[in-house]
Amino acid sequence: MPAAQAEPFLRIEGVSKKFGSFTAVSDVSLTVEKGEIFALLGGSGCGKTTLLRMLAGFEDLSAGRIFLDGKDMAGVPPWLRPVHMMFQSYALFPHMTVETNIAYGLKHEPISKAAKQDRVREMLDLVQLTQFAARKPHQISGGQRQRVALARALARQPKLLLLDEPLAALDKKLREHTQFELMSIQQRTGVTFMVVTHDQEEAMTLADRIAVMDKGQVKQVGTPTDIYEFPNSRFVAGFIGSITSFEASVKGRDGDHLVLDVPALGAVQARDVPGLVEGQAVTLALRPEKLRITKNRPDATNVVEGQVKDLAYFGKDSLYRITLPSGELVQAHAVNANRGEDAARADWDDRVFLSFDPASAIVLAE
Amino acid sequence: MSKAYKTGWFDRKGWSDIIIGLPYVWLVALFLLPFLIVVAMSVATKTPTAPPFSFGGDYPLLNWEGYERVFSDGLYLRAFLTSVVNAAAAMLLCLIVGYPMALGLVRVAPAWRNILLMLVILPFWTSFLLRVYAWMGLMGKNSWFNKLLTDWWNFVVPVDWAVNSIPMMHTNFAVVLVMVYTYLPFMILPLYASLERLDTTLDEAALDLGSRPHQVFFDITLPQSVPGIIAGGMLVFIPAAGELVIPTLVGNSASPMIGRVISDEFNQARDWPMASAVAVALLVLMVVPTMLYSHFQAKSGGAK
Numbered sequence A: 001m002p003a004a005q006a007e008p009f010l011r012i013e014g015v016s017k018k019f020g021s022f023t024a025v026s027d028v029s030l031t032v033e034k035g036e037i038f039a040l041l042g043g044s045g046c047g048k049t050t051l052l053r054m055l056a057g058f059e060d061l062s063a064g065r066i067f068l069d070g071k072d073m074a075g076v077p078p079w080l081r082p083v084h085m086m087f088q089s090y091a092l093f094p095h096m097t098v099e100t101n102i103a104y105g106l107k108h109e110p111i112s113k114a115a116k117q118d119r120v121r122e123m124l125d126l127v128q129l130t131q132f133a134a135r136k137p138h139q140i141s142g143g144q145r146q147r148v149a150l151a152r153a154l155a156r157q158p159k160l161l162l163l164d165e166p167l168a169a170l171d172k173k174l175r176e177h178t179q180f181e182l183m184s185i186q187q188r189t190g191v192t193f194m195v196v197t198h199d200q201e202e203a204m205t206l207a208d209r210i211a212v213m214d215k216g217q218v219k220q221v222g223t224p225t226d227i228y229e230f231p232n233s234r235f236v237a238g239f240i241g242s243i244t245s246f247e248a249s250v251k252g253r254d255g256d257h258l259v260l261d262v263p264a265l266g267a268v269q270a271r272d273v274p275g276l277v278e279g280q281a282v283t284l285a286l287r288p289e290k291l292r293i294t295k296n297r298p299d300a301t302n303v304v305e306g307q308v309k310d311l312a313y314f315g316k317d318s319l320y321r322i323t324l325p326s327g328e329l330v331q332a333h334a335v336n337a338n339r340g341e342d343a344a345r346a347d348w349d350d351r352v353f354l355s356f357d358p359a360s361a362i363v364l365a366e
Numbered sequence B: 001m002s003k004a005y006k007t008g009w010f011d012r013k014g015w016s017d018i019i020i021g022l023p024y025v026w027l028v029a030l031f032l033l034p035f036l037i038v039v040a041m042s043v044a045t046k047t048p049t050a051p052p053f054s055f056g057g058d059y060p061l062l063n064w065e066g067y068e069r070v071f072s073d074g075l076y077l078r079a080f081l082t083s084v085v086n087a088a089a090a091m092l093l094c095l096i097v098g099y100p101m102a103l104g105l106v107r108v109a110p111a112w113r114n115i116l117l118m119l120v121i122l123p124f125w126t127s128f129l130l131r132v133y134a135w136m137g138l139m140g141k142n143s144w145f146n147k148l149l150t151d152w153w154n155f156v157v158p159v160d161w162a163v164n165s166i167p168m169m170h171t172n173f174a175v176v177l178v179m180v181y182t183y184l185p186f187m188i189l190p191l192y193a194s195l196e197r198l199d200t201t202l203d204e205a206a207l208d209l210g211s212r213p214h215q216v217f218f219d220i221t222l223p224q225s226v227p228g229i230i231a232g233g234m235l236v237f238i239p240a241a242g243e244l245v246i247p248t249l250v251g252n253s254a255s256p257m258i259g260r261v262i263s264d265e266f267n268q269a270r271d272w273p274m275a276s277a278v279a280v281a282l283l284v285l286m287v288v289p290t291m292l293y294s295h296f297q298a299k300s301g302g303a304k
């Protein structure tokens, strides 16, 4: 065996899809490891479904190649791919019962009838629908339908399961519950999941790794922490969580810190980003929870004064909107650690000081 | 509020009763009453009067002779059988020809769909009689169409079986052929309507789960189009079974269909009670399967 790097489970190599002159997916390259939950995250129309459909074999590639378990998928029709898809609309067969829906994919498996029945029973049990086995899809609830679709897709034991917005049709409460159920089912079956979602919280909760997409392109791939704490572009920083961003330019370096000239804040020290040159225009992005609010000037590297314009009290925490002397608004988040009246807590129109660590400041060149 | 405004006039002063009632009045006046008259005539007695039937007086109040003859005279039973066989053959052929056409209409690019749908309905713009006469011309012994078929037949069969021309006119084959031609749109349109509603992601789901395209058709498309098949089947079978004009023009008068028998009883034999009895029997023959179907539908109902 050559000592070459192990072939990843799924390798998407320079894949593009054009509909006429419109490019829905543009030069996407990704790798997914076996047993991973991988999320495709992006706004509406950014090409998530199109990418999934290419993986399932429903759309031809305009360019690029897809390798699954080392095998080139070019020319392999959907019915021969070890890839199953859970459709956004679930696509349950209305003329079949829950049980026959789940058993449908097993029709083509070269296993005995008894083994098929066992598999169906196992799947019904996995998604806790045994008592609904004889119902038709229109006789069960939306959450149950979602579970039937999942069981149907898992019954044939695919190598890769594609889930297109699996939770979008469920209400908020059920969605949170189902997220954990999905994760536990994934762990028990060991199947690699590729989940499409436009909900960043869902992606962060479910996924081991996330690919953030915009206009057909993958902007960043990484763990939820990578993506949240170390976004590589303004788009990713703004898409995941909330930020306040400032125009800035690189002034120089002080030790291992980068010094920025931010017109709205003055001089700011930030974690160094290699490759930036003096005078380069950049964006400084600050996350609300990384800002500390104090009534007295703190002893910190980066401090700026402001006035509380707005405050929303949520109980466990509060969200402040603070006007800077330059007139810009900054969002800051504060945890309400102490109970009751708190003299240290800022109130409407109070003059306050905002401070943040150099390590918390996100500097974006793109 | 806006809803009250829109429907206010409808609820006021019994307008709704009138609008909903009109179709009922229509049905009662133009279908139910005439039908009751036919039922009454079917138990009358034939007399040399005008109109040529009587009840009571010198004659029995209820004369069941017509029905007795319907079920005992071979002529009527044969006519019923011919009608059912011809209509069933026409229905099956319409289904076999029409299903692929309906499926094609659904699958074709939307820009083409309306044009093709119009082509399906286009024959209705020409007189029905004219079209039957055209078929008579085509099927006649000396037509180019018959010659072409004859040449082809003589080419493919052994020499002993060679013929001068193919006898098409005045056969049940001709009746079925022209009925298939005439009733095909009645099969295609309901099939199209039921196929058009189907969600194509279901087909993709089945492909995804390992079915090949032909398996997807039999597992997913066909079962879901059963209501369209039944509706189209009834729309072809029922008028075909009672068809009068086509068998009269191109059919075999030695084995008439039931429509021809009813017409002859009324016009030639002037036996109105007999004609009525046959008509009522035909109606029962047609209505019972229809009612069974709607009963079955209601039972499995709400499925969609």
Ligand SMILES: Nc1ncnc2c1ncn2[C@@H]1O[C@H](COP(=O)(O)OP(=O)(O)OP(=O)(O)O)[C@@H](O)[C@H]1O
Binding pocket: A019, A022, A024, A042, A043, A044, A045, A046, A047, A048, A049, A050, A051, A198
């Ligand atoms: N068959 C098609 N023909 C032409 N354009 C298409 C086709 N399918 C998708 N598109 C276009 O490609 C783009 C990406 O579509 P896609 O369905 O992949 O988006 P998505 O990321 O799944 O969005 P959503 O979150 O709304 O589902 C869209 O702009 C869409 O209009």
Ligand SMILES: [Mg+2]
Binding pocket: A048, A049, A050, A164
């Ligand atoms: Mg989508």
